[in-house]
Amino acid sequence: MPEWRKDPVVDRWVAVSTERAKRPTDYRPPLEQKKQERCPLCEGHEGDTPPEVLAFRKPGSEPNRPGWWVRVVPNKFPACRVEEDNKMTRKDIYYTWCGVGAHEVIVETTDHEPNLINQTEWQVAEVIWAWRARSLDLRRDTRLKYISIFKNKGSVAGASLEHAHSQLIAIPMVPAEIKEELAGVRAYREERGRCVYCDVWQHEAATGERVVVEASHFISFVPYAARFPFEMWILPKKHQRDFADIDEAGVRDLAYVLRESLRRLAWTVYDPPYNLVLHTCPVNDVAEEDYHWHIEILPRLTIIAGFELGTGYYINPTPPEMAAAALREAGKWCPEVISAVQEVRAGV
Amino acid sequence: MPEWRKDPVVDRWVAVSTERAKRPTDYRPPLEQKKQERCPLCEGHEGDTPPEVLAFRKPGSEPNRPGWWVRVVPNKFPACRVEEDNKMTRKDIYYTWCGVGAHEVIVETTDHEPNLINQTEWQVAEVIWAWRARSLDLRRDTRLKYISIFKNKGSVAGASLEHAHSQLIAIPMVPAEIKEELAGVRAYREERGRCVYCDVWQHEAATGERVVVEASHFISFVPYAARFPFEMWILPKKHQRDFADIDEAGVRDLAYVLRESLRRLAWTVYDPPYNLVLHTCPVNDVAEEDYHWHIEILPRLTIIAGFELGTGYYINPTPPEMAAAALREAGKWCPEVISAVQEVRAGV
Incomplete structure (x- = not known):
């Protein structure tokens, strides 16, 4: 049973x-993933994964x-899982939290395609609906306090x-990052009365100057203090604390803005590895603190090194305004460019 | 002029x-560093770097x-540098801090050797003396509030x-990570009256059970809630807030514990990439808050991915107790093992 340690x-x-602890010999280089012979996520290989917790499927299919x-x-190698008990224990000066949690994998397409942007907008919308459905289902377990939805694209990004x-990890505590954002939202509202x-x-x-894609309900832009080159945030224009409150028009609009932002990223900097992280309010939160959910796209073109790990601050070699201009410009290119840049990346 | 953005x-x-902004085309893969034809840090190539700010050198040498x-x-491509002014400006909703800072490179050896552990203990002590001398010199600029000393080993670690x-970045603000540790130290002392x-x-x-190396004045161990497999912390046994207060016996002892800990890491998991970060108290700090300086060694065998970036929490696949046992065991091996594991790593 995995354990949480503070x-x-x-x-x-x-x-x-x-x-399933990794022993020293498991770290023998090369550390790069091997080409899998058989992908457990492809259609027809459903038996290679634990039984599904959700599927959007054709009527009549089993x-x-x-x-x-x-x-x-469920993730075959979960970082945490739902257990019977949910208790914090103290061993002398240390605290441990046992067991409760969930770790799931959202398979975004039937075919063995690594790139979400090669799916239709409709398919991207279906992925968003799946995120929402799992978030709503898992929060029925009131011991869970946060549902982290994220996506790691490329081995460099994990x-x-x-x-x-994409993946979902549900945990029994509100993460430090989200707590900090909640405090930031609170402080700003106290000072200026707005979100x-x-x-x-x-x-x-x-x-x-930093906008990438703007639609009716969502906007993507390079943040003013972007940590990573070509980092983008996608915000709903409507003040909404909980991602799961998204409606049908919202999902359709987000699918367009998300796919278009990711396409431009791929075209601009050679289909880079990235992390996508959904930031939303805690669940089963009595206080119901104010928040504004959003998505952060974090390209992994630079390395998180000693300075970043030691201070929590970052060095970004590409000014956000330059990044945004290039991402906007990419929208004007012929979409066929992408196959060329994907070949470059695949050849690495 | 680089600028700090909040x-x-x-x-x-x-x-x-x-x-010296990086444009989209600068990110064309492969992103791996190319073998340098001429290393600017080697003895005899002193003209390839900006003029030295400190050197321990033979009497009579120029x-x-x-x-x-x-x-x-000084770093040829600084993240920040010492400028004349030190002002925070506000542009509408955003804050910027202009210019003040320093970014330096500590060259740890004359020969083109990537691995600090292949130096003598005496040489490692000289590196520690250089860190201390630069920390003492830079803090004379009272606008600087923190001096971050760190080391990135291997391209995967930056x-x-x-x-x-190793490197040093001096900044005009106290980093978030250090502020959090200061608050943790304060809260614990309020509750229990101790550090x-x-x-x-x-x-x-x-x-x-988690100790790796113990000497008279320093101890290294795998922390209870290690973020990374084989992570180690080195603490002075004496309660000391400021790294620069280290004395001669301390430097000698730290050189031994640091080198021995890094050697065991290399032997245990194939000479991995790592970051080393020195955590110490702020400088020019009127409040003089309580702190206990230490070194964190963060091996980069796992990838910081969406979950870590989105929550600030980590997943560690190797239990700290297992890591510590392996690191202790490595101390018993024949030191010649290292050349074999270095070959493995070099072959990647």
């Missing part, structure tokens, strides 16, 4: 594997058989499988 | 390059010429040069 000084929890277009399964997929994220997107829309 | 929501500053054994130079070196770091090392020394 750092004795700061608010930092670590999920420590105890069951669970854990072909016929789906988006499928969600993907261990090539097939396009900081609302002010940010309105400011970006008005000046336009 | 995130509008959380306490996160980013140094944005504006002068500055910026051979004859040194540890040399400190090293852009192979030749063994949390003192309690941690004493607890580790008493149980022994």
